[in-house]
Amino acid sequence: MGRQDGWLLADLFRALRRRGGEDAAREPEAAPLDQLLAACEVLMSDVGEASLRAVAARALQAYAQLEETERLAFFTHMLQDHGVDDDAVRAAYQAWEQADGQRRDAALARLFDVVEPARQQLLRRMNHAPDATAALVAMRADLRRLLPEHPELRPVDHDFRHLLVSWFNRGFLRMEEITWDSPKELHQHLLRFEKVHPMEGRADLRRRLQPKDRRCFAFFHPATGEVPLIFVEVALVEGVPRHMGPLLEPGPALNPAQADTAALYSINNSLEGLAGISFGSFLIKQVIDEVSRQLPHLRRFVTLSPVPGFRGWLESQDDPELLHLAIELAAHDPRAVDPDAESADAPALRERLLPVLARYITAERRGDGRPLDPVARFHLGNGAAAWQLHWPAHSSPAALAQSYGAMITYRYEPEQLERRHEDFVRRREVAVDGPLAELIPDRPDTPRGSAPMADDFTPIHRSFEAQAARQPEKVLFHLPDGGTLTYAETEHTVRRIAARLLADGVQPGDRVAAQVQKSPEALALYLATLRVGGVFLPLNTAYTGTEMDYFIGDAEPRVLVCSPEREQEHAARGGEQLIVETLGTAGDGTLLTSETTVEESYAAAADTPASILYTSGTTGRSKGAVLTHGNLASNCRALLEAWQYTDQDRLIHALPIFHIHGLFVAANMTLVAGASFHWLPSFDAEAILDLMPTSTVLMGVPTFYTRLLASARLTPETCASMRLFVSGSAPLLASDHEAFEAATGHAILERYGMTETGMNTTNPYDGARKPGTVGKPFPGVQIRVTDRESGAALPDGEVGLVEVKGPNVFAGYWRMPEKTAAEFRSDGFFITGDLGRIDEDGYLCIVGRDKDLVISGGYNVYPKEIEERIDALEGVAESAVIGVPHPDFGETVVAVVVPQAGAALEPEQILAGIREDLARFKQPRAVKIVKALPRNVMGKVQKAELRKQYADLFAPA
Numbered sequence: 003m004g005r006q007d008g009w010l011l012a013d014l015f016r017a018l019r020r021r022g023g024e025d026a027a028r029e030p031e032a033a034p035l036d037q038l039l040a041a042c043e044v045l046m047s048d049v050g051e052a053s054l055r056a057v058a059a060r061a062l063q064a065y066a067q068l069e070e071t072e073r074l075a076f077f078t079h080m081l082q083d084h085g086v087d088d089d090a091v092r093a094a095y096q097a098w099e100q101a102d103g104q105r106r107d108a109a110l111a112r113l114f115d116v117v118e119p120a121r122q123q124l125l126r127r128m129n130h131a132p133d134a135t136a137a138l139v140a141m142r143a144d145l146r147r148l149l150p151e152h153p154e155l156r157p158v159d160h161d162f163r164h165l166l167v168s169w170f171n172r173g174f175l176r177m178e179e180i181t182w183d184s185p186k187e188l189h190q191h192l193l194r195f196e197k198v199h200p201m202e203g204r205a206d207l208r209r210r211l212q213p214k215d216r217r218c219f220a221f222f223h224p225a226t227g228e229v230p231l232i233f234v235e236v237a238l239v240e241g242v243p244r245h246m247g248p249l250l251e252p253g254p255a256l257n258p259a260q261a262d263t264a265a266l267y268s269i270n271n272s273l274e275g276l277a278g279i280s281f282g283s284f285l286i287k288q289v290i291d292e293v294s295r296q297l298p299h300l301r302r303f304v305t306l307s308p309v310p311g312f313r314g315w316l317e318s319q320d321d322p323e324l325l326h327l328a329i330e331l332a333a334h335d336p337r338a339v340d341p342d343a344e345s346a347d348a349p350a351l352r353e354r355l356l357p358v359l360a361r362y363i364t365a366e367r368r369g370d371g372r373p374l375d376p377v378a379r380f381h382l383g384n385g386a387a388a389w390q391l392h393w394p395a396h397s398s399p400a401a402l403a404q405s406y407g408a409m410i411t412y413r414y415e416p417e418q419l420e421r422r423h424e425d426f427v428r429r430r431e432v433a434v435d436g437p438l439a440e441l442i443p444d445r446p447d448t449p450r451g452s453a454p455m456a457d458d459f460t461p462i463h464r465s466f467e468a469q470a471a472r473q474p475e476k477v478l479f480h481l482p483d484g485g486t487l488t489y490a491e492t493e494h495t496v497r498r499i500a501a502r503l504l505a506d507g508v509q510p511g512d513r514v515a516a517q518v519q520k521s522p523e524a525l526a527l528y529l530a531t532l533r534v535g536g537v538f539l540p541l542n543t544a545y546t547g548t549e550m551d552y553f554i555g556d557a558e559p560r561v562l563v564c565s566p567e568r569e570q571e572h573a574a575r576g577g578e579q580l581i582v583e584t585l586g587t588a589g590d591g592t593l594l595t596s597e598t599t600v601e602e603s604y605a606a607a608a609d610t611p612a613s614i615l616y617t618s619g620t621t622g623r624s625k626g627a628v629l630t631h632g633n634l635a636s637n638c639r640a641l642l643e644a645w646q647y648t649d650q651d652r653l654i655h656a657l658p659i660f661h662i663h664g665l666f667v668a669a670n671m672t673l674v675a676g677a678s679f680h681w682l683p684s685f686d687a688e689a690i691l692d693l694m695p696t697s698t699v700l701m702g703v704p705t706f707y708t709r710l711l712a713s714a715r716l717t718p719e720t721c722a723s724m725r726l727f728v729s730g731s732a733p734l735l736a737s738d739h740e741a742f743e744a745a746t747g748h749a750i751l752e753r754y755g756m757t758e759t760g761m762n763t764t765n766p767y768d769g770a771r772k773p774g775t776v777g778k779p780f781p782g783v784q785i786r787v788t789d790r791e792s793g794a795a796l797p798d799g800e801v802g803l804v805e806v807k808g809p810n811v812f813a814g815y816w817r818m819p820e821k822t823a824a825e826f827r828s829d830g831f832f833i834t835g836d837l838g839r840i841d842e843d844g845y846l847c848i849v850g851r852d853k854d855l856v857i858s859g860g861y862n863v864y865p866k867e868i869e870e871r872i873d874a875l876e877g878v879a880e881s882a883v884i885g886v887p888h889p890d891f892g893e894t895v896v897a898v899v900v901p902q903a904g905a906a907l908e909p910e911q912i913l914a915g916i917r918e919d920l921a922r923f924k925q926p927r928a929v930k931i932v933k934a935l936p937r938n939v940m941g942k943v944q945k946a947e948l949r950k951q952y953a954d955l956f957a958p959a
């Protein structure tokens with residue numbers, strides 16, 4: 003029977019009389035099914051709206067009284083008698099084909115009408131009864147229970163779904179937090195609808211709602227009143243939970259301030275009748291937003307989710323190996339599926355299980371390209387990444403039946419959510435990250451921003467963002483003029499600069515070069531570059547145009563930020579590709595002209611390049627050392643731990659921020675720990691002494707300490723609040739170490755690092771700081787001393803090449819694979835070029851250099867670069883550049899020059915000839931004109947001889 007027209011209300015009674023006798027709709031003895039079918043006939047007639055409500059209500063009442071078999075009969079009736087009238091479709095189609103002009107639209111509308119199954123109209127009309135929507139949701143739940151046995155009813159389910167999708171408009175959904183004080187009725191709903199981790203009774207419920215480390219959020223829709231459609235239970239924990247035990251079993255509550263992770267451990271769709279109805283993809287985001295609003299310090303949002311389809315899938319495989327695994331897993335004693343009491347064979351079994359499980363989650367897809375597993379579809383669609391697998395994780399009968407007790411963590415990273423959601427929806431891309439990523443063999447190149455990260459790795463910019471969220475009002479910068487800048491203010495500047503960089507077209511991996519004066523905004527530029535995925539290339543403000551030409555040509559930055567004074571000069575320098583922005587010391591310049599900000603923050607992987615720092619080469623060209631996010635983050639963490647640096651510290655920051663000492667040691671530590679700076683534009687002994695009484699830490703090059711020692715104000719009283727003085731970048735004279743201790747009572751802590759490796763070793767924070775040594779390796783770093791020729795490790799006490807290996811060691815030189823290869827041993831140790839020995843206490847002593855290098859005031863100067871310039875001058879035959887002791891800079895540069903035969907050269911001529919090309923700190927402090935250079939029998943210039951000869955050139959009188 004197709005659609006029936008022409009029915010009147012009176013027909014209802016006739017129909018009912020026919021079926022059930024006199025007015026069957028009112029007769030209690032009329033069978034509910036008959037009442038229902040009769041009501042349906044009326045509903046499909048031309049019934050008026052008032053009657054519609056009454057008849058619809060009657061229909062639903064009658065439905066509610068049906069037995070299971072009668073329900074089946076009713077749904078079958080819907081399928082057969084309220085479907086599509088094929089003849090009507092054919093006729094309407096023909097009419098449309100033949101229609102022309104305006105009649106065509108009308109014909110198309112008619113065609114649409116007839117292709118819609120009549121039962122959709124029937125359901126729409128039933129929906130006129132009061133509270134009908136909830137009743138129809140329940141009706142669909144009944145239908146869905148019948149589907150496995152009666153798949154022929156699927157078209158009916160499809161029509162229900164079609165209607166419910168439009169009725170359950172996301173816009174009407176309201177989120178509410180449910181607590182132990184919420185109405186009892188709500189509690190009853192939770193008890194009834196908690197299906198993922200069912201509750202025994204109110205005691206269970208209380209454990210999930212009352213403790214201070216628990217939260218619960220529910221979503222309601224007007225159509226279903228106080229029945230929550232979805233609810234999410236959250237536990238505040240430390241670290242990623244690996245099994246359900248601690249989340250479900252009684253135990254002490256964690257202080258939320260101590261938690262770093264929100265674990266969404268149970269997400270329930272209450273109503274089966276709404277299966278497959280999506281409420282949009284951002285419900286979880288709403289929960290996360292609310293939890294982070296309440297607890298801004300949380301660092302991670304994760305789930306511990308079931309894998310409902312895994313066991314069924316595994317057991318249906320043909321592959322004998324998989325079936326074998328299935329059999330073993332099934333035979334595994336469920337009691338052994340207890341994370342705290344694993345059986346002996348469990349580790350081996352786990353090793354075989356996890357890659358298969360990873361494949362199931364990420365690679366096994368349905369026909370529509372989405373993952374087979376329904377929970378995976380839900381979380382990935384909501385913008386999560388598949389993160390970590392756990393087995394055994396849960397021993398409930400359901401967990402064993404679904405996945406042999408395995409579970410999975412999906413991780414929600416708020417700033418990645420929308421991108422991941424889009425990638426999933428549009429390209430069916432499954433975001434995989436964290437430990438799970440390592441289980442997937444031969445993954446194609448991970449798209450940028452979702453590459454695997456170690457579980458405990460947080461890039462520097464993200465740590466800063468977390469601190470800004472945790473303590474927005476805390477002062478980060480104390481400025482010389484008395485002004486301050488908070489974490490929130492700095493974060494805002496970072497977001498503005500990030501927006502500007504994005505507007506300039508900076509893409510992940512693009513270099514952003516900076517040659518700017520030190521300022522808070524200059525530090526924000528560094529963070530903004532990382533935030534957009536750029537590679538930060540800081541350049542010494544002393545570099546001349548010639549030097550800049552080389553760096554820009556080699557690194558090919560997308561953007562160069564310079565001080566406003568040099569804008570013209572640099573604009574002329576770069577090609578069309580280079581965008582020149584300016585930043586002055588007062589935050590002026592083009593970089594900060596717009597108020598636009600960005601929210602997103604690049605999810606760098608540990609091996610993603612973060613920065614390039616140029617180190618002049620011992621031969622020829624300068625080399626760009628590529629440091630990764632993992633290098634910076636791991637080194638920072640080691641430093642914080644070793645020096646017990648916390649958010650209580652206030653650092654006197656007087657170093658430049660274009661080298662690792664000022665940027666990746668001093669600044670990173672402060673940003674990551676959530677500490678604060680006394681921010682000085684450059685070294686100033688008096689200013690530092692003024693600040694000491696309100697500071698805790700100073701980091702500097704030896705020149706800092708030499709200069710401070712010259713002041714009578716350096717006393718134990720001035721240093722009363724200081725807890726740590728650090729020296730590095732150049733050797734600290736043992737005599738300065740001792741004099742400083744005598745003057746202040748503080749033993750300077752000397753450490754050893756270099757651009758390519760970050761920090762390698764440190765004297766102890768607690769324990770003997772030995773003058774003339776650089777201490778022991780930082781946690782995670784390995785140091786060895788080797789024979790220069792054979793590369794063999796040398797016993798302690800012997801002098802050899804210092805080599806280093808660890809997460810701090812750089813990724814290689816920018817576009818110089820051969821040079822990179824030449825400086826690494828086959829087992830991954832980097833050859834530093836420093837000569838050292840390990841003393842009887844295991845402390846490293848740097849005794850010299852295998853490379854020709856001068857360190858002046860903490861700056862590395864490579865003689866070769868200066869010699870090349872001098873040799874190019876007219877009248878010069880050859881030159882040798884050496885470092886000699888200097889009372890202020892430790893070492894300084896001296897040039898020894900041989901004129902060509904017959905040429906008369908003056909030192910001033912030489913200096914004038916190179917002034918334009920070399921930064922001031924590289925320019926020789928003395929030029930000696932000589933007849934010839936000392937050479938050995940092989941003809942090699944004997945620099946040691948020269949150094950001896952000029953050793954006292956700068957000795958204090």
Ligand SMILES: CC(C)(COP(=O)(O)OP(=O)(O)OC[C@H]1O[C@@H](n2cnc3c(N)ncnc32)[C@H](O)[C@@H]1OP(=O)(O)O)[C@@H](O)C(=O)NCCC(=O)NCCSC(=O)CC(=O)O
Pocket residue numbers: 656657658661662663664684685703705706730731732754755756757858859860861862891922923924
């Ligand atoms: C030591 C300094 C404070 C000195 O700077 P000042 O500005 O006070 O110098 P000043 O005012 O006395 O300047 C005197 C003259 O010397 C020049 N001048 C400045 N610094 C110089 C230096 N390091 N070597 C040689 N010359 C230098 C000035 O241009 C000026 O030239 P004129 O005579 O023409 O006026 C500074 O150089 C500095 O902050 N150095 C730290 C470098 C650093 O951060 N290194 C870390 C690298 S990372 C690394 O190595 C790895 C690791 O840390 O382990």
